[in-house]
Amino acid sequence: MFSIGEFSKITGLSVKTIRFYHEKELLIPVMVDAGSGYRYYDHANVETAYVIKTLRDLEFPIDQIKLVLQECDNTEGSILTQLQERKNAVKAKIQSQKNVLKAIDQVIAFEKENRKVSQNTTYHIEERELPAMLIGGIRMTGRYSDMGKAFGQLGRKLNRHINGNAMCLYHDGEYKEDDADFEPFFPIKKVVKVDGISVRELPACRVICLRHLGPYERLGVTYEKLFEYVNEKKLKLITPSREVYLKGPGMIFKGNPEKYITEIQLMVESE
Amino acid sequence: MFSIGEFSKITGLSVKTIRFYHEKELLIPVMVDAGSGYRYYDHANVETAYVIKTLRDLEFPIDQIKLVLQECDNTEGSILTQLQERKNAVKAKIQSQKNVLKAIDQVIAFEKENRKVSQNTTYHIEERELPAMLIGGIRMTGRYSDMGKAFGQLGRKLNRHINGNAMCLYHDGEYKEDDADFEPFFPIKKVVKVDGISVRELPACRVICLRHLGPYERLGVTYEKLFEYVNEKKLKLITPSREVYLKGPGMIFKGNPEKYITEIQLMVESE
DNA sequence: TCTTGACTCTCCAGTTGGGGGAGGCTGTAG
DNA sequence: CTACAGCCTCCCCCAACTGGAGAGTCAAGA
Numbered sequence: 139m140f141s142i143g144e145f146s147k148i149t150g151l152s153v154k155t156i157r158f159y160h161e162k163e164l165l166i167p168v169m170v171d172a173g174s175g176y177r178y179y180d181h182a183n184v185e186t187a188y189v190i191k192t193l194r195d196l197e198f199p200i201d202q203i204k205l206v207l208q209e210c211d212n213t214e215g216s217i218l219t220q221l222q223e224r225k226n227a228v229k230a231k232i233q234s235q236k237n238v239l240k241a242i243d244q245v246i247a248f249e250k251e252n253r254k255v256s257q258n259t260t261y262h263i264e265e266r267e268l269p270a271m272l273i274g275g276i277r278m279t280g281r282y283s284d285m286g287k288a289f290g291q292l293g294r295k296l297n298r299h300i301n302g303n304a305m306c307l308y309h310d311g312e313y314k315e316d317d318a319d320f321e322p323f324f325p326i327k328k329v330v331k332v333d334g335i336s337v338r339e340l341p342a343c344r345v346i347c348l349r350h351l352g353p354y355e356r357l358g359v360t361y362e363k364l365f366e367y368v369n370e371k372k373l374k375l376i377t378p379s380r381e382v383y384l385k386g387p388g389m390i391f392k393g394n395p396e397k398y399i400t401e402i403q404l405m406v407e408s409e
Numbered sequence: 410m411f412s413i414g415e416f417s418k419i420t421g422l423s424v425k426t427i428r429f430y431h432e433k434e435l436l437i438p439v440m441v442d443a444g445s446g447y448r449y450y451d452h453a454n455v456e457t458a459y460v461i462k463t464l465r466d467l468e469f470p471i472d473q474i475k476l477v478l479q480e481c482d483n484t485e486g487s488i489l490t491q492l493q494e495r496k497n498a499v500k501a502k503i504q505s506q507k508n509v510l511k512a513i514d515q516v517i518a519f520e521k522e523n524r525k526v527s528q529n530t531t532y533h534i535e536e537r538e539l540p541a542m543l544i545g546g547i548r549m550t551g552r553y554s555d556m557g558k559a560f561g562q563l564g565r566k567l568n569r570h571i572n573g574n575a576m577c578l579y580h581d582g583e584y585k586e587d588d589a590d591f592e593p594f595f596p597i598k599k600v601v602k603v604d605g606i607s608v609r610e611l612p613a614c615r616v617i618c619l620r621h622l623g624p625y626e627r628l629g630v631t632y633e634k635l636f637e638y639v640n641e642k643k644l645k646l647i648t649p650s651r652e653v654y655l656k657g658p659g660m661i662f663k664g665n666p667e668k669y670i671t672e673i674q675l676m677v678e679s680e
Numbered sequence: 681t682c683t684t685g686a687c688t689c690t691c692c693a694g695t696t697g698g699g700g701g702a703g704g705c706t707g708t709a710g
Numbered sequence: 711c712t713a714c715a716g717c718c719t720c721c722c723c724c725a726a727c728t729g730g731a732g733a734g735t736c737a738a739g740a
Binding site for chain 2: 185192193196197206217221222224225228231232235236239243245246250388389390391
C-alpha cells in the first residue's frame with residue numbers, strides 16, 4: 139500500500155490532482171484511515187491511474203472517463219465508440235479553430251491592404267478609362283451611415299473572391315441625406331451566387347477622378363473641385379458616380395478619419 | 410442613450426455579458442445613474458461593443474482586448490502585431506489538437522487490431538518458415554512485468570512505422586523469474602533511427618508454433634506441448650524463441666486475460 | 681395617486697480541471 | 711520527546727461567462 143505521496147511519484151499525478159480525482163470518484167483509494175483520513179493506494183489503483191492519465195491525454199473530460207471506467211470490463215466494443223466520439227469532438231474543435239484562423243487572416247489582410255496606400259503625394263484631377271469589372275454589391279436606399287454594415291456583410295459573404303478596394307455607386311444625380319440610393323460593392327474575381335448580393339458586370343467607361351484626404355464629411359470640397367473642372371471643360375456627367383475607399387475605417391477600429399483616402403470617380407461621356 | 414436592455418438588443422450581447430464587461434472595465438457605460446445604479450449607453454459604446462464582439466469572435470482573451478482598446482488610437486501598427494500573435498496562438502492550439510487526434514487514431518487502430526483475431530478455432534502445432542523481418546526493439550533484463558512499459562515506449566516512438574503485432578524475443582535458454590533476458594519489439598516498415606531503440610533485421614528461419622488462449626501465467630502448459638513435440642520429432646531448438654501477442658491487453662484497458670491469444674514460436678534447425 | 685408589470689440592480693453560486701496556500705493533525709526517526 | 715516531513719480539510723483563484731434570488735426602479739394605465 140502506498141501513501142498519497144508515493145502514489146503521486148509512481149503515477150506522475152500531482153497530490154492535488156489525486157485528491158481531486160478522489161473527490162470526483164474517479165480514483166478511489168483502496169483504503170482510507172478512519173482516524174487520520176490518510177488515503178492509501180494499491181496496485182489496482184496504479185493501473186486505474188494510468189488509464190485515467192491516458193484518457194486525459196486524449197482530452198477526455200472527467201465525466202466521460204468516469205463512464206468509461208464504470209463499464210470497464212462488462213463491454214468490449216464500447217471503448218471504441220467512445221474513442222470515435224472523442225475523435226469527432228476533437229475534429230470539430232479543430233475545424234472551429236481553423237475558422238477562427240481564417241477570420242484572423244482575413245482581418246490581417248484587410249488591415250494590411252488598408253495601410254499600404256501612400257499618403258505623401260498631393261492629388262490632381264485625372265481623366266482615365268476604367269476597364270469593365272465584375273462586381274458584387276447590395277443596392278440600398280437610406281442613410282450613408284448604413285453602408286458600414288453592408289460592407290461587413292459583403293466582406294463576409296464574398297470573402298476570398300474580393301478583388302480590390304471597397305467601392306460604392308451613387309445612383310442619385312443629386313446629394314441626398316436620408317433617402318439616398320446607393321450601392322456598396324466589391325470588385326470580384328468570378329461570378330458567384332450569394333444570397334442577397336447582386337453580381338453583375340460594370341461596363342468600361344471614361345471617368346474623371348480626384349482623391350480626397352480626410353473624413354467623409356468633407357468630401358463635398360473635393361466634389362466641388364471636380365464640378366468646377368467639369369464646367370470648365372464642358373464635360374457631361376453620367377450617373378452613377380463612384381467612390382473608391384482606398385483607405386477607410388479598419389475592420390476593427392475606425393482609425394483616424396483625417397487619414398482616410400477616397401477616390402471620387404465621375405463618369406463622363408466619351409469624346 | 411440606451412438602457413442596458415436596449416443596448417443588449419442593439420449589440421447582440423446578453424445583459425449579463427454587458428454587466429460583466431463593465432465589471433472588467435472593458436465597456437464602460439457613458440453614464441451610471443447615481444441613485445438607481447442603472448447603466449446607460451450611447452453610440453460610442455455601441456462601436457466599442459462591436460469591436461469587442463469582433464475580437465471575441467477571433468478568440469482574443471478579455472485582457473488582451475482591454476490592451477487593444479487602450480492603445481486604440483495612439484498606435485497604427487500595433488493591432489497587426491496583436492493579430493499575428495493571436496494567429497500564432499490559434500495555430501499552436503490547432504497543432505496540439507491535431508496531436509491529440511493522432512494519438513486517438515493510434516489507440517483506435519490498436520484496439521481494432523487487437524479485436525480482430527478470431528477466437529473460435531482450436532489450435533494445433535504448425536511448422537513454418539518465417540521470412541526475414543525488420544524490427545525495432547528494446548533488449549532488457551529483469552522481470553517480465555516491465556515489458557508493458559517497454560511496449561508503451563516502442564508504440565510511442567515507432568508509431569506509424571509499426572508493421573505487425575507486438576512480439577518478444579527470449580534470449581535465455583531456460584525460464585527465469587527475476588533476471589530474464591528478453592527483447593520486446595515490433596516489426597517495422599523501414600529503418601528508422603530512434604533514441605533507445607535498436608533496429609535490425611531478424612533473419613528468416615524455421616519455427617514450430619502453437620497458439621495459447623488465456624492469461625500469460627498459464628503459458629507454461631502450451632510451452633510443454635511444444636517441448637513434447639520437439640522431443641518426439643527429435644528437433645533441435647535454437648535460442649532465441651519468440652512470442653507473438655496476437656491479442657493482449659489494450660492500450661487503455663487490460664481487458665479479459667482469459668481472452669488473450671499468444672503465439673509461441675520456437676526456432677528449430679532447418680532440415 | 682396607486683398599482684402593475686417589465687426592467688434593472690447587486691450578490692451569490694456554479695461551470696472545468698485543477699493550483700496555491702493556511703492552519704492543523706499524523707507518522708516516524710533520532 | 712521532539713523535530714520535521716507528510717498528510718488532512720477548507721478556502722480562494724484562473725476564464726468568461728450563465729443562472730437565480732431578492733430587492734429596487736421606471737413608465738403606463740386606472
